[in-house]
Amino acid sequence: MINPVNAAGAEKVLAAVNKEKSAGAVAFGESFASFLDDAMGKLQAQHGVVEQLGNQFMVGNLDDVHKLTIANEKALLGLELTVQVRNKAVEAYQEIMRMQI
Template sequence: MEINRIEKVSLNPIGLNQRKEENSSSEFVNFLKEALNRVNDLQKDYENKANDFLLGNDVNVHNLMISAEKAKLSLELTVQIRNKAIEAYQEIMRMQI
């Protein structure tokens, strides 16, 4: 006779809300991961173009500069978003219950 494992059972409607919150938080995490991957891709694209330019390959200077600015701006935006998130966290931690 096989015994199956009993999964966690919640008859509490709050448990349903928690699942929705978990789904929305996982969606947010996925959004952040995708955004960071895009920033990383822009950085890699610039690095590849810069290496090609330094090696003497046929790279348009204006495309190289555009890639550099995209990489720079995306990184600056990411840093500013991180700073705002840290400020918000610190503000929440200062709140009295």
């Protein structure tokens, strides 16, 4: 049998739907934030490796200079990627701000 729709029932359904939507948005925001945090951690780790290898090279404890060069290029590419992602995020934000409501 079909139950008639009343205002109280509709409000409960709408509240549940809105709660699910906001939970999904929060989960997406948290996952994106954790992605960015992880990426920045990896970038800092790459920089630390370059610094460590550079110190070893200066002291004369590094036999393979190629390791330093490769680590330096990896860190440089990571930095360039980070800058490009930042530029795209700023560009997207500016585009959103230009939208008329």
